[in-house]
Amino acid sequence: MRNLPTDHAVLISRLPDRVQQEELIARAPELTQRQVRVAVERLRMEPQLRLEAALASGRPSEKPAFDDRLIVLGDLCHQLMRLLLILRDDAERRRKATPALADLRRALDEMLEAA
Numbered sequence: 001m002r003n004l005p006t007d008h009a010v011l012i013s014r015l016p017d018r019v020q021q022e023e024l025i026a027r028a029p030e031l032t033q034r035q036v037r038v039a040v041e042r043l044r045m046e047p048q049l050r051l052e053a054a055l056a057s058g059r060p061s062e063k064p065a066f067d068d069r070l071i072v073l074g075d076l077c078h079q080l081m082r083l084l085l086i087l088r089d090d091a092e093r094r095r096k097a098t099p100a101l102a103d104l105r106r107a108l109d110e111m112l113e114a115a
Contacts, residue, residue, distance in 0.1 A: 005079055007033045011040045016047075023051045031055070032068075033075040 004012070008028045015021045020043050028036055035055060042054035087094040 004028050005033070006082070007075075007078070008036050011036050014040055015043055017043070020047075020051060027051070027055070032071050033078065034071055 004025065012021055012024050012028065015024065024036065024039060039051065039054040043049055043051070087097055
């Protein structure tokens with residue numbers, strides 16, 4: 001569970017069933033935070049439900065691919081904001097992250113200027 005994003009780990013830890021936790025941990029790297037949250041909520045409400053059924057409820061088939069990417073973008077932004085809070089209080093890590101954050105800022109500025 002240590003290799004998962006913190007949000008995923010916290011959500012999965014709420015499952016009382018160890019087997020369900022292990023199954024979801026194995027699948028979690030390919031899932032968005034929203035998909036993990038929906039699956040955990042479904043499994044807590046219906047413990048007898050199989051993981052695939054719980055995951056299917058979080059992935060409507062009629063949703064366009066672009067909307068899926070927006071969900072992933074939202075999850076990434078959420079994780080980035082949490083990391084920025086950590087960096088705020090750690091000068092050494094902040095120094096190491098500055099080049100990557102500067103590249104991100106430039107890319108965002110270019111995109112927003114084009115809009």
